[in-house]
Amino acid sequence: MSALVAVSGLVFTYFVIAMRFDLDEVARLPHGTVFFDRKGREIAVPGGGGRLATRADLPEFLVNALRAREDARFFEHHGVDVRGLMRATLRNLKDRDFTQGASTLSMQLARNVFQMRQKSLHRKFLEIALTLRIEARYTKDEILTHYLNRIYFGAGADGISQAAETYFGKPVRELNDGQCALVVGIIRGPHIFSPFRNLNAALEQRDQTLDRLVAMGLIDQKRRDAVAAEPIGLAKDDRSDTQTSYALQAVRRELDRILGDAEIAAGGLRVATTLDAAWQERLETDLNHAVEQLEREKSWPHPLPSRHEAGSDPSYLQYAAVTTETGSGAVLALIGGRNFQHSRFDRTRSSRDLGSAFEPFVAAAASERGGLVLPGKPVQTGRQIGAAEVERLARRCGLDGPFLQTEDLFRGSVAATPMEMAVGLATLGNKGKRPKPFFIREIRDAKGELIYTVKSSLVQALSAEAAVDATSVLKRSDGTRTFTGATGSECDAWTLRLGPGGATAIWIGFDKLKPIAREPRLKALLDEFVERLGND
Numbered sequence: 001m002s003a004l005v006a007v008s009g010l011v012f013t014y015f016v017i018a019m020r021f022d023l024d025e026v027a028r029l030p031h032g033t034v035f036f037d038r039k040g041r042e043i044a045v046p047g048g049g050g051r052l053a054t055r056a057d058l059p060e061f062l063v064n065a066l067r068a069r070e071d072a073r074f075f076e077h078h079g080v081d082v083r084g085l086m087r088a089t090l091r092n093l094k095d096r097d098f099t100q101g102a103s104t105l106s107m108q109l110a111r112n113v114f115q116m117r118q119k120s121l122h123r124k125f126l127e128i129a130l131t132l133r134i135e136a137r138y139t140k141d142e143i144l145t146h147y148l149n150r151i152y153f154g155a156g157a158d159g160i161s162q163a164a165e166t167y168f169g170k171p172v173r174e175l176n177d178g179q180c181a182l183v184v185g186i187i188r189g190p191h192i193f194s195p196f197r198n199l200n201a202a203l204e205q206r207d208q209t210l211d212r213l214v215a216m217g218l219i220d221q222k223r224r225d226a227v228a229a230e231p232i233g234l235a236k237d238d239r240s241d242t243q244t245s246y247a248l249q250a251v252r253r254e255l256d257r258i259l260g261d262a263e264i265a266a267g268g269l270r271v272a273t274t275l276d277a278a279w280q281e282r283l284e285t286d287l288n289h290a291v292e293q294l295e296r297e298k299s300w301p302h303p304l305p306s307r308h309e310a311g312s313d314p315s316y317l318q319y320a321a322v323t324t325e326t327g328s329g330a331v332l333a334l335i336g337g338r339n340f341q342h343s344r345f346d347r348t349r350s351s352r353d354l355g356s357a358f359e360p361f362v363a364a365a366a367s368e369r370g371g372l373v374l375p376g377k378p379v380q381t382g383r384q385i386g387a388a389e390v391e392r393l394a395r396r397c398g399l400d401g402p403f404l405q406t407e408d409l410f411r412g413s414v415a416a417t418p419m420e421m422a423v424g425l426a427t428l429g430n431k432g433k434r435p436k437p438f439f440i441r442e443i444r445d446a447k448g449e450l451i452y453t454v455k456s457s458l459v460q461a462l463s464a465e466a467a468v469d470a471t472s473v474l475k476r477s478d479g480t481r482t483f484t485g486a487t488g489s490e491c492d493a494w495t496l497r498l499g500p501g502g503a504t505a506i507w508i509g510f511d512k513l514k515p516i517a518r519e520p521r522l523k524a525l526l527d528e529f530v531e532r533l534g535n536d
Contacts, residue, residue, distance in 0.1 A: 014129040021130060023137050026113050026146055032158060033269040035251060037277040038332070038441070043248060052149055053161045055141045057173045062160075062180035063144065068212035069184050071105040074144070079106040079135035080128055107131045109147045115446070152264050153183065154190030154197075156252045167195060169235035178230035181213075182206040190261040195234055203232075246336030246346050247275055251439045258440065258452055268446025274330035274439055279323065283333050283504070283533070287319050290529040291338070291508065294517060318511055320347035322422035322437075323504040328456045329426065329435025332502055345511075351400075351415040352507055355487030357494035358394075358412040360428060364470035365393035368462045375473045382410030396461040398423040398434055412487065421496065421505035428471055429481075429498045431464035474498060484526035490515045495526050497533065 029052065035043040067074050073081055081104050103111070110116070110130040116123050134143065153163035160183070164172040167186075168179050175183070185205025186193045195202035210224045219227070251273050255264065263269075294317065295302060301316050316338065323333040336346035359378040367373050371384035382390050390410065391403040399420050404413040416424070419437065427434040436457040443452040474481035474496065483496040491513045497504040508526075509516060516522055 014125045017126060017129065019133075021114055021133075023133060026109065026134055026138065027142075029149065029159075029267075032267060033255070033264070033271060035248065035271045035273055037273055037275045038330070039276070039278075040272075041277055043273070043275070043277065053145060053159070053172050055145045057171070058145065058148065058160070059173065059175055059177075059180055061177045062172070062175065062184065064213060064218045065181050065184040065209050066105070066144070066148070066187075068216050068218060069209045070108075070187065072212075072216060074105050075140055077104060079104060079131040103127075104131070105147050106135055106143050109143060109150065110134055112147075112150050151187060152190050152261050153186050154194035154256070154261065158267070165235075167235060168233055176230055176233070177227045178206065179233060181209040181227065182232070185209045191256055195232070199232075199234075245340050246344075246348070247280060247331075247334040247439075249336070249344065249346065250331070250334055250348075251275070254439045255443075259443065263445075263451070270444045270448070272441045272443070274325070274332060274441055275334075276323075276332040279502075280333040280335070283321055283323065284335050286529055286532050287321060287335070287506065287508075288338075289532075290525055291317050291319055294522075294525055298517070315510070315512075317508065317516065318347060319506065319508045320350075320418045321504060321506040322348050322418045323502045324422045324426045324435065324437050326426045326429045326498070326501055326503050327435070329423070329437045329458075330441070330456070331437050331439050333504075334439075347507065347511075348418040351417050351420075352492045352509060353412070353487045353489070354414050354416055354421075354494065355412040355492060356485030357421070357483065357496060358409075358414055358416075359473050359485075360470045360483065360496065361394045361397060361399065361424060362390055362410050363473050364397065364428060364462055364466050365390040367466035367469035368393055373469045373472055378412070379407060379410045383407065393462060394424070396434070397427045398461075412485075418505045418507045421494070421507075422503050425496050425498055425505055426503035427461050428467045429503050430458070430467070432460055432462040432467040433458040434461040471498065482530045484523050484530065486516070486519050486522050489513070490517065490519055490522065492516075493522050493526060495530060497530060 037043055071081070107127055110127050114130060116127055138146070148160040150159065152158055153160070153166070155166050157163040157166040160172050163183050163186070164170055164175055164179075167183060168175060182195065182202055182205070185202060185208065186195075188205070192198060193202050193205050207228060210219070210228055213219045214221055214224050251271070255269075255271060259269075292302070294300075318338050319335065320337060321333065321335040322331065324331055334348055336348050337343050356378070359381075362378045362382045363373040363375075366381045366384055369385040369389055371381065374381045387403070387405050387407065387409045391401070391405075394403070394414070395401070399414070399416045401414055401416075403409055406413075423434065423437055436459075438454055438456070440452070441454050442450060445451050471481055474483045479500045481498040484494070486493040491509055493508040493516055495504075495506040495508075497506070517525070
């Protein structure tokens with residue numbers, strides 16, 4: 001009798017607690033992630049709304065795949081699968097840990113809506129009480145739809161509608177059976193099972209979902225094999241409309257690395273980035289002006305406004321630029337190409353030949369090893385210590401190569417990305433301390449509580465004296481030092497700019513190797529561009 005009273009008291013207690021929660025929240029979309037630049041100004045993100053799918057939008061194969069993978073008895077239980085819960089409880093008692101959850105779709109919805117993350121008996125009892133209230137308030141179809149509209153599918157896609165557009169470039173109602181199975185397979189690990197990140201893992205999850213459908217008798221083996229053989233129809237990586245620029249794309253990648261999928265899916269995150277929107281706009285405007293000037297001289301084609309009109313292989317002149325804060329590595333600006341809507345490929349991560357732009361690192365290596373720095377004479381400077389030592393010092397500054405092991409290395413026969421060059425230049429401007437680049441300063445949750453703050457990292461790559469000597473090859477103008485140059489093939493042009501607080505590396509060229517202009521004209525154009533930027 002006393003046990004019954006205790007149980008009744010427990011049930012009543014959690015029923016009262018559950019009554020304090022507003023069930024209208026279940027049907028509302030969570031607040032999306034909001035991004036701010038380093039001065040606190042919000043960065044606009046399109047596509048944050050309009051991601052609600054209706055039950056009529058959901059293909060039946062998608063619904064069956066979800067049941068098969070996440071909650072086989074969804075339409076039979078009343079929110080809590082008693083048999084599954086008892087089985088999980090026995091396993092947890094055996095393991096002396098919360099290794100099994102036995103959460104139904106309704107329980108997962110309750111957890112997501114009311115952000116219950118901690119593992120404890122109190123949370124589980126409250127989750128059950130809230131689940132029973134949700135089941136009493138909403139139909140099964142409504143619960144299913146609300147669940148799919150809320151969960152995070154990776155790659156910046158919140159909800160099933162954004163997932164369909166992001167991964168397959170189509171509305172959810174148009175997904176074929178194989179795409180339905182694949183997107184359901186992503187749910188258990190949006191980060192690790194994203195087909196953009198690991199296609200093989202995503203296909204394995206799709207196949208497991210199809211196997212569960214066979215096991216439940218929802219499809220036969222012949223149908224399973226036919227669905228598995230359907231073309232994937234994967235959209236181009238980073239096609240999602242939740243991206244607005246190369247910089248925000250990079251921020252999204254870093255956010256995925258910092259936080260777990262559940263924390264991102266909870267919504268309401270306020271992400272303070274390192275980006276300086278004003279500097280980014282100024283850098284891009286002046287770069288575009290310089291490139292358009294050259295295009296007019298050469299009668300070259302301009303980029304079209306839409307990637308759909310121009311295709312997937314831009315043939316026009318491109319550029320990429322990165323500015324890092326010299327003392328910390330905070331990325332102040334990132335421009336991965338000429339037209340983000342046309343080509344989402346981030347050229348700041350693509351290696352290109354350096355040519356004469358490698359000279360500052362030859363100088364740094366020579367000075368570090370006691371040699372003389374001879375501005376304008378990189379071959380004579382490098383000969384004093386040899387190619388192996390130059391490579392070793394360049395790698396310590398953040399350049400990964402590949403490097404030639406001949407004197408051609410001193411002439412710039414080495415490749416690097418604009419990001420590597422910005423970090424390397426920052427190392428020279430920071431008295432030899434190499435910073436680690438980052439895009440996010442801090443993250444707060446929906447309640448305003450700080451859940452992440454960056455810890456900047458500096459590594460002493462070379463002596464302060466060598467770093468100062470290396471900058472002697474840069475042209476000085478008040479507080480700014482610059483270097484402009486091109487490769488011998490005239491296919492790649494570089495500008496290095498070391499300002500009072502930031503290190504900027506800029507590359508100009510075609511995606512497919514093609515001469516830009518004769519070096520004297522190209523250098524004059526870059527010098528004009530640097531002059532317009534001024535000394536900020």
